[in-house]
Amino acid sequence: MKKIAEGRASSDLAGGCGLSVPWPAVPTTDRHPRRRPKSRLLHALLAAGFALAGLPPIVMASAAEEQTTDSTLLVLAAASLTDVLPRVADAWVRSGRTAPTFSFDATSRLANQALANPSADVFVAADLDWMQWLEMHGRVVRGAPALVASNELVVVVPLKGPVPQSPPDLRAAGRLALAGEHVPAARYARAALEAAGVWAALEPQVVRAGSVRGVLEWVARGSVPAGVVYRTDALASSSVRVAFVLDPATHPPIGYWAAPLATSERGNMAEAFTAFLASPEAQAAFAEAGFGPPRPQADTGIRPSPVQPPSIWSAVRLSLLVALLATVLGFVPAVGLGWLLARREFPGKAVLSTVVMAPLVMPPVVTGFLLLSAFGANTAFGGALAAMGLSVSFTLVGAALAAFVVGMPLYVISIRGAFEAVDAYYEELSWTLGSPPRRTFFRVSLPLALPGIAAGAVLAFARALGEFGATIVLAGNIEGSTRTIALAVYTLLESPAGQETVWTLVAASVAISMLALLGFEYFSRQQKRRLEDRHVR
Amino acid sequence: MSVNGAFSLSLDVEISLSVRTMRIQLDTSHSSIAIVGPSGAGKSTILRVLAGVERRARGTVRFAGQTWQDTASGTWVQPWLRGVGWVPQEVLLFPHLGVRENLGYAGAGELEIREIAALLQITPLLDRRPRRLSGGERQRVALGRALLAKPKILLLDEPFSALDRSLRAELSEVVRAWTEVRGVPLVLVSHDAEDARVLAEERFTMTDGELKPQ
Numbered sequence: 002m003k004k005i006a007e008g009r010a011s012s013d014l015a016g017g018c019g020l021s022v023p024w025p026a027v028p029t030t031d032r033h034p035r036r037r038p039k040s041r042l043l044h045a046l047l048a049a050g051f052a053l054a055g056l057p058p059i060v061m062a063s064a065a066e067e068q069t070t071d072s073t074l075l076v077l078a079a080a081s082l083t084d085v086l087p088r089v090a091d092a093w094v095r096s097g098r099t100a101p102t103f104s105f106d107a108t109s110r111l112a113n114q115a116l117a118n119p120s121a122d123v124f125v126a127a128d129l130d131w132m133q134w135l136e137m138h139g140r141v142v143r144g145a146p147a148l149v150a151s152n153e154l155v156v157v158v159p160l161k162g163p164v165p166q167s168p169p170d171l172r173a174a175g176r177l178a179l180a181g182e183h184v185p186a187a188r189y190a191r192a193a194l195e196a197a198g199v200w201a202a203l204e205p206q207v208v209r210a211g212s213v214r215g216v217l218e219w220v221a222r223g224s225v226p227a228g229v230v231y232r233t234d235a236l237a238s239s240s241v242r243v244a245f246v247l248d249p250a251t252h253p254p255i256g257y258w259a260a261p262l263a264t265s266e267r268g269n270m271a272e273a274f275t276a277f278l279a280s281p282e283a284q285a286a287f288a289e290a291g292f293g294p295p296r297p298q299a300d301t302g303i304r305p306s307p308v309q310p311p312s313i314w315s316a317v318r319l320s321l322l323v324a325l326l327a328t329v330l331g332f333v334p335a336v337g338l339g340w341l342l343a344r345r346e347f348p349g350k351a352v353l354s355t356v357v358m359a360p361l362v363m364p365p366v367v368t369g370f371l372l373l374s375a376f377g378a379n380t381a382f383g384g385a386l387a388a389m390g391l392s393v394s395f396t397l398v399g400a401a402l403a404a405f406v407v408g409m410p411l412y413v414i415s416i417r418g419a420f421e422a423v424d425a426y427y428e429e430l431s432w433t434l435g436s437p438p439r440r441t442f443f444r445v446s447l448p449l450a451l452p453g454i455a456a457g458a459v460l461a462f463a464r465a466l467g468e469f470g471a472t473i474v475l476a477g478n479i480e481g482s483t484r485t486i487a488l489a490v491y492t493l494l495e496s497p498a499g500q501e502t503v504w505t506l507v508a509a510s511v512a513i514s515m516l517a518l519l520g521f522e523y524f525s526r527q528q529k530r531r532l533e534d535r536h537v538r
Numbered sequence: 539m540s541v542n543g544a545f546s547l548s549l550d551v552e553i554s555l556s557v558r559t560m561r562i563q564l565d566t567s568h569s570s571i572a573i574v575g576p577s578g579a580g581k582s583t584i585l586r587v588l589a590g591v592e593r594r595a596r597g598t599v600r601f602a603g604q605t606w607q608d609t610a611s612g613t614w615v616q617p618w619l620r621g622v623g624w625v626p627q628e629v630l631l632f633p634h635l636g637v638r639e640n641l642g643y644a645g646a647g648e649l650e651i652r653e654i655a656a657l658l659q660i661t662p663l664l665d666r667r668p669r670r671l672s673g674g675e676r677q678r679v680a681l682g683r684a685l686l687a688k689p690k691i692l693l694l695d696e697p698f699s700a701l702d703r704s705l706r707a708e709l710s711e712v713v714r715a716w717t718e719v720r721g722v723p724l725v726l727v728s729h730d731a732e733d734a735r736v737l738a739e740e741r742f743t744m745t746d747g748e749l750k751p752q
Contacts, residue, residue, distance in 0.1 A: 429591040432617040433624045434644040
């Protein structure tokens with residue numbers, strides 16, 4: 002059970018942005034049957050290693066055999082099943098089977114993954130529409146989808162603060178967190194809020210997380226005053242409380258549908274697992290976690306209105322604006338830090354350098370999470386900023402802050418290198434010619450390092466353009482204020498109609514990045530030229 | 539040949555380098571001295587100590603009745619306040635500035651720049667970039683830059699090494715005249731006995747960090 006807990010923690014950290022949670026702790030890809038040539042090579046290498054180590058090769062051979070008769074199912078399952086399916090799997094293992102590997106994510110993204118990458122065995126969706134979409138593409142065994150559980154939608158609020166009683170109260174609550182446009186939970190919520198007649202007024206207040214788990218995280222941290230999640234998610238968290246239930250008569254029935262995938266190489270077992278989900282043992286686990294029984298509900302006939310695709314122009318403009326802001330705001334700190342690290346020895350220098358460089362190697366979602374913890378509306382610092390009109394959560398300011406922090410290491414490392422390349426002799430000479438250090442900095446050090454500083458700025462700009470993980474955790478995915486190219490591509494990838502638009506954005510993204518890197522190359526050469534041939538001998 | 543009776547230079551410093559600790563003692567009232575010796579003996583370090591850019595030196599440095607450094611009492615005169623005209627061995631012209639801007643770095647006007655340029659035979663080079671100069675040309679520009687800073691003492695480190703014989707003799711004469719007319723003392727570091735003979739009243743030999751009068 003410890004492994005499950007770890008898996009969940011990382012999923013929550015990511016705000017549900019598509020981290021797959023291996024269960025048990027086995028990387029998903031290693032179970033991929035098509036990787037066998039690679040794993041054979043690995044085994045050969047291992048066998049060679051063992052042979053060199055003087056171990057009998059026979060031991061290795063039997064181990065390899067065990068590996069290749071792979072009977073582990075890969076199950077793609079809706080994020081809201083993150084807690085319950087491992088328990089169902091326990092029951093499955095008790096019946097003498099091999100534990101499956103799970104990949105939990107938003108249904109919409111899983112459906113797209115199943116379409117593009119036919120390695121999974123079972124698909125468990127949080128709505129029928131996505132299941133039917135996959136069936137239409139021939140990826141699901143025809144007629145096989147089975148209803149395995151049901152759920153309810155609730156509005157959750159932080160433990161402290163006002164508690165809205167009905168959809169109209171949400172307008173006064175302020176921001177409302179939903180999952181991405183195409184994620185089932187968000188589609189249901191939209192249908193319900195449209196039926197309640199409050200959607201048009203609420204829409205500008207909506208902020209988007211990657212999945213319901215992301216919504217839950219934001220509400221639990223108090224970053225947003227209200228969010229819509231499944232009842233089971235609300236039950237699983239002790240940091241939120243349920244304000245009210247969205248009337249099931251106002252949205253399509255919420256059903257979890259499971260089906261074996263047509264592309265599975267373990268078809269029989271995939272069917273068996275799908276059937277097992279309806280067994281009494283599995284149903285007991287579902288019920289214990291708060292899911293409803295798989296009773297077909299009457300179709301309300303209500304469907305959410307079609308979603309507007311992300312605007313390409315808005316995403317490109319926003320990306321350039323955010324990257325430019327991050328670069329301009331970063332100029333003075335980056336030059337200062339670069340100079341300090343290149344030219345001064347002081348206690349704590351290694352610590353400062355490490356802190357500045359950390360975002361380069363830390364997972365961006367971790368950076369985003371730390372920024373959310375430091376600048377979130379519920380923190381003292383974040384509150385003070387918000388009072389100044391500089392709220393970072395779900396705003397352009399937040400997107401720029403994320404880009405700034407993530408771009409800073411490359412900015413500083415380039416500038417530090419530029420200052421280090423400037424011989425300290427120049428500065429010493431300037432001093433003896435009557436210019437104190439400050440004047441020397443502006444007359445000699447800065448101009449000599451200028452091309453390197455420009456190279457750093459271009460690199461930071463390019464990195465800021467590509468920023469994704471920290472932005473979606475800190476600032477969310479909001480059309481027109483934080484949905485940059487990277488986030489727009491992410492949104493489009495989960496939309497059935499988005500594939501063509503994606504290519505336009507991908508082309509724009511590649512073009513801007515290449516241009517930026519050409520700029521970096523140009524300025525790096527200029528820096529070299531500027532300092533070249535400086536000694537007479 | 540001493541033109542300034544008040545001139546005196548004394549130096550007693552210890553410099554801890556990674557390989558050895560160097561003790562340099564120097565006391566003179568001559569207005570021009572030369573330090574000769576093999577390369578690597580630490581000659582350039584003496585000029586760095588006088589210029590105030592050698593932070594590893596501990597001890598006392600006194601010039602013309604002024605204490606520039608006294609580690610015991612914590613006295614330290616910053617290099618930008620010492621008024622030295624330092625021409626280091628590695629001739630470093632500021633590469634982002636033209637010859638004219640390099641010459642005028644310490645604030646000299648156009649008239650003064652032209653005067654010095656004529657003296658050092660570099661007038662045709664005024665609008666060039668340092669990158670496009672020969673080694674000897676750079677040495678002359680660096681020398682001109684130091685002279686134009688109106689120094690109270692001139693510190694020259696192998697200033698003519700890249701020049702041919704005849705130009706070398708000519709420029710030695712120019713520097714000698716310039717320092718004499720203005721009463722500016724000179725410390726010359728050279729491996730060339732001839733330069734030292736022309737320019738200096740008193741000569742020292744430096745070997746293995748030890749300074750001895752010749």
